[in-house]
Amino acid sequence: MGTPADLDLSGAELHELEAALRDLGSPAFHARQIFQWIHKRGVTDVRLMTDLSRELREALATRFVLTTPDVVKTERSSDGTTKFLLRLSDGKQIEAVCIPEHPVGPTDVRDADRVTFCLSTQVGCAMGCAFCLTGKMGIDRNLTAAEIVGQVRVLGRELGVLDQRFTIVLMGMGEPLHNYDETMKALRILADERGLGMSPRRVTLSTVGVLPALERLATEPLMPNLAISLHSTTEEQRDLLVPINRKYGLKELLDACRRFPLKRRERITFEYVMLKNVNDTPDDARRLVRLLSDIKAKVNLLPLNEAAGIPFERPSDAAVDRFARILAERGLTVSVRKSRGRDIRAACGQLITETPRTATPGRRLALAMDAAGRS
C-alpha cells in the first residue's frame, strides 16, 4: 500500500481500506461499505456512497482517488459482443470486450445466459508474438490493479450485468504474468466476498509462459484457470511465433504444466492459433497429441482472424476440421472457437483501433487482442 494520498480506492484490498480509514480516524467497518459500493454496486464517486456520513465522504474525496476508466467508444456486434475503447487517467487507451456466451442480438446483453469479460492487463505487450498487432506495439506500461478491476466495473455497469453471473478471461492486451503483482491483486479484489465474490474458477488467465511467474502462480492460494498460449509444437517454430520461447522453451513450459497443481476434473487449456501452411498440418496435430499426452489438457483451436499487418493467413475450414479430428480421435478434448464480434473487429486478432495514443498528432494506436482470447 502506498501513502494514503496515493491510495486508489478502486485498487485497494479490504485490509488496505481499513488501514486508510483508521488513518482518517473513522471506524474500520466503513471499509466494507466502501468496498461494496465500489465493487458490488459499481459506484465511481465517493459522494454517492449515501450510507456514509457527509464528512467521511468529503474526507475520502479529498484524501484519496477512485479511478475508473472512461468509455471513449462502444461498438456492439450483431451477435451482442460489445467492444469498449477505454481511456485511463493518464490518457492511455486500452480495450475490453464483453462476449455473450450465445449470440443474443445487438440490443440486450442482459438476455444472455452468461457473459464473459475479456480484460487487458497492460498497455501494449512486450512478448512480440508474430501473429499479434499488440505485440508489434511493444510495452507501454502495466495496468494497476485499480485499472484491471475498473474494467469490470465499467463493463458491468454499462451493460447492466454487474448483478449477473459472468466470467473473466485475462486475454486482452498484455501478458498477465508479466504484470504479476497487479494482476493477482486485482483477482484478490474481485474474489473478495464483501465485493463481487468472484470465484477464481470463473477467471481464466492466459499466458505465453513466463516461467518464473508461472511457477509462482502455482503456489497462489487463489488460483485462476490456466490457459497456455502454445501455438506451436516445435522449439524452432515457437521461437519464431512466440519469441519468449527463446528464453523459456517449449520443453520447460510443458514440464511446468505437468507440475502445475490441478484439482480433480481440472485441466489446462492449450490455445493454438492456426496459421495456414505454418502450423496446421496433420504432422503438427500428431506432435501436439504427443506433447500433451501426459498432461491434463484440453485444446482450443483458434483459426486466425486475418488482419492488416499480420503476415499469416487463416487455414481452410477443411484443414481446421482435419486437425481437430486428429486430436479428438486420439482422445484429446478439442474445441474450435467460433469467431464472435467479427463485424465490429472484436474477434480474435481483429482489434485494431485507430485512436490517438498520446498527444502526439498522427500517432496511431493499433490494438489487437491476444490471439488466444477474442473469438
Ligand code: SF4
Ligand atoms: S499474443 Fe498475447 S502475449 Fe503475444 S504479443 Fe499478443 S498480447 Fe502479447
